[in-house]
Amino acid sequence: MIQQIKQTARLLKKRLEFGCFSYHYWLRPIEKNKIVVCAYYGRGYADSPKAIVAELLHQGLDIVWLVRDGQEETLPAGVRAVRYGSKQAIRELATAKIWLDNCRQKYSPPKRKQQVYFQTWHGSLALKKIEKDAEEQLQLGYLARAKSDAKKCDYMMAGSDFCERIYVESFWFRGEVLASGTPRCDALLKMDMALIQHVAEAFDSKPMTKFALYAPTFRQGENLTAYLHDFSKVHDALQSRFGGEWKILVRLHPNVARLAEHINYDEIILNATDYPDMQELLAVSEWLITDYSSSMFDMAIAGKKVVLYTPDLDNYLKKERAMYFDLKELPFQLTKTPEALVSQMEQFDEIDYHKKLAIFRQQIGSYETGNASVIVANKIKEIMTEE
Template sequence: MFPKLKQALRLLKEQIQFGNFAYQYHFLPIQKNKVVVSSYYGRGYSDNPKAIVAELLDQGLDIVWLVQNGEEKTLPAGVRHVPYGSKQALRELATAKIWLDNCRQKFSPPKRRSQIYIQTWHGPYALKKVEKDAEEQLPISYVKRAKKNARKCDYMLSGSAFCDAMYTDTFWFQGEVLPIGTPRCDVFFQDNAAIHQRVTQFFQTEATARFVTYAPTFRTDGDATVYLQDFTEVQQALQHKYGGTWKVLLRLHPNVAELAKDIDYGENVLNATAYPDMQELLAASDLLITDYSSSMFDMMIAEKKVMLYAPDLASYLKNERALYFDLKNLPFPLSETQTDLVSQITQFDETNYKQQLHHFQQQFGQHETGTASARIANQIKNWTK
């Protein structure tokens, strides 16, 4: 069989399997009070959709969450779960007034004219180049799905002027950008004492423990040797600089979560990869150490300390993904060796750091006010009346 024909048939089969031609549900009426939600392709109660749904509970809405097997245990009371990728999921989507998602839809029926699709995406800024800006590095099947998804989408939520432009210019998106902030980041504008207590109880640490989250991103080859391995000097530097007892919350990217079992943990280094909510880890932490994860921008919104540890910077830029920002121009101290990282902790200047954060936020038009979840939830309530 000719290669192009073979590829076309494979894509057609994929589209059929993912519900692209599931018109048989169009004879069913749309239920105005139904909201169907998915986060990270069925991973469960998380990210921006979680923050929005928390505002919609007890409002008399039929909220359906599409979940992979086992993730239903993460859902709160008042949310129905349906298996992601099932025929029942197609039926729920086809009869819902509102679709709510934080990733490109991989699985959905044709959208009907009176339905509303809200795409929250999953970050207030982007570090790695995405969508049209990374088209040459993306699988053909993903690009086709992304373009099709963009045509369905009515609204995208944006946390910054940077994302306003990115969604319009890069996402093949012709709907309306809502510059209201990032729902998952509303937590940073609230009193987080209860979250800190929840994290300490989960990891069975003393109530006064201070946390540093280490959250490196993944490499496409799954290599973990570039990750920070020994945290002794980092902990000692933090305790000397700030006092208290410091614990490391080690959080691997979901794409390489299976590597977490091979890491040598201890009393002060805790396996946080399976913790259900990354935002809670950030809210409970005083410092984030990462390399190329956009979680750095979430922590910036919280106006907490971020330090970058990127020992493979040159090879990452060459072999992985181009970046929108030069790491050296970001407000976060950058280290390429563990010795430099320890020095950055010892010499950290809080006043200068805050000034650089505010300059970056002003330069790229940050929209965050801590009200994004409530604002979009109120709009959903109006649409579902």
């Protein structure tokens, strides 16, 4: 009870600081050509908002991106940086025609009737249950913010019937779901040679280098015990089974990024934890090794190879939230030991894998085409030009 009172008090304080006082900004007119964007609470230029904004550049719009200190350099020319959570950020939001975000807003003014809020969410499909479906596991402060944010949202975008159903039933959302696809996944469905070269250069590699990405999610204990540590046999299996020159990118979840220094790297095993855009790593990688990360679904959308390394599967299922999917019924092979992981890669049956992917995409009712960013950007431009 005491904890709930403290959380409620903190929430009220935030609302007073970043909500009610900002009504005076309503004296300022809404700027019809201004869009204010944020991703991951100010962590920089990333995810679906990045893909959408890329389609809006050079349109003569005033594009404001809310970033934390040090993230300004991630923004491209034509995007104006404003510090996340600042009074200027509140002022920009209060006078913008369009809001675009991929997380529940923490700091925002009361929304005006003429303003339109696009919520992209930060995923395509979810493995673990989220929002209303995980209400008992979420903190009181977050739940209050999520429900308040949902009331403000006008549009969400889905890449499948499954996603649309979740947004309608479990997000306290009463706006319109655009059947556009997932903007952040567009890059995975297209062969972008400029992006391939950009990532290769970032890791001092040749453009023809083949990448496998190891991207596990985090555990509550914040340690590396359940993670893969020795990549030498995985690398050998990739080279012998698929040919070419391979390198393995290792990217830890932001919640445990500080542990990345405890992994041994060399010219073949590369530290990608600080790389600014996870989607770019997925786009250039032919293989993904993960455990319970929803990135498996992004790769499935693109028809890329995924194998799950889950040595702590039984324990994880007991401790974590309930899941939307039974891991054993997904189209990805489950492995519990390094030896089994290597064996699966050596014996990988591509024909069988793609059959399973096709069945899975049919089950979720996927409508990803690689054009989601264009569809959403066009919707935004349409709204901004309306009288």
